[in-house]
Amino acid sequence: NAGVTQTPKFRVLKTGQSMTLLCAQDMNHEYMYWYRQDPGMGLRLIHYSVGEGTTAKGEVPDGYNVSRLKKQNFLLGLESAAPSQTSVYFCASGHEQYFGPGTRLTVT
Amino acid sequence: KQEVTQIPAALSVPEGENLVLNCSFTDSAIYNLQWFRQDPGKGLTSLLLIQSSQREQTSGRLNASLDKSSGRSTLYIAASQPGDSATYLCAVRPWRSGSARQLTFGSGTQLTVLP
Numbered sequence: 701n702a703g704v705t706q707t708p709k710f711r712v713l714k715t716g717q718s719m720t721l722l723c724a725q726d727m728n729h730e731y732m733y734w735y736r737q738d739p740g741m742g743l744r745l746i747h748y749s750v751g752e753g754t755t756a757k758g759e760v761p762d763g764y765n766v767s768r769l770k771k772q773n774f775l776l777g778l779e780s781a782a783p784s785q786t787s788v789y790f791c792a793s794g795h796e797q798y799f800g801p802g803t804r805l806t807v808t
Numbered sequence: 809k810q811e812v813t814q815i816p817a818a819l820s821v822p823e824g825e826n827l828v829l830n831c832s833f834t835d836s837a838i839y840n841l842q843w844f845r846q847d848p849g850k851g852l853t854s855l856l857l858i859q860s861s862q863r864e865q866t867s868g869r870l871n872a873s874l875d876k877s878s879g880r881s882t883l884y885i886a887a888s889q890p891g892d893s894a895t896y897l898c899a900v901r902p903w904r905s906g907s908a909r910q911l912t913f914g915s916g917t918q919l920t921v922l923p
Contacts, residue, residue, distance in 0.1 A: 796854055798854070
């Protein structure tokens with residue numbers, strides 16, 4: 701039982717490049733979430749999903765897209781990365797919010 | 809819009825001391841409140857969850873209280889240990905219809921317990 705896993709753990713992108721962050725959970729949770737954490741700002745919700753095939757916008761969705769094709773996976777995409785998207789990204793699942801270890805992304 | 813504030817941003821105490829971390833929120837219409845712990849470079853771990861109808865929750869040396877009417881919660885840590893050093897975040901979930909009931913997080917209190 702791995703809980704919530706995220707790949708990759710670290711990534712450096714150049715402005716304009718694209719990438720996808722993968723979140724996987726093995727707890728059969730319906731709800732999954734993507735957050736970003738920036739110094740002094742706590743965690744802010746980017747997008748979330750209430751079940752397979754569904755997605756919804758959170759507090760800061762601009763510049764990101766998501767997909768939930770399988771119940772256990774929640775993907776976060778950056779189509780054209782910007783330096784403002786430099787952050788630590790966390791995935792969580794379930795009502796009580798089980799968190800993954802995070803992905804540290806730097807956009808230069 | 810709900811705002812969650814945690815003061816102080818950082819706290820340093822000697823080992824063995826009892827301490828209180830504070831969390832305040834602007835909208836009292838909450839479904840529940842949750843306290844998390846975050847170790848450096850790690851994700852968040854849920855410590856305690858208090859439903860809006862509850863006044864407190866306890867787990868080991870941790871006790872969280874909730875005063876919904878005044879928009880405050882406290883996390884009490886008894887007999888602090890160096891292993892308690894971490895950032896503690898509180899988050900509230902709104903009482904409203906609709907799915908997910910998204911959490912609003914405070915920016916956390918960074919606790920250091922000195923040996």
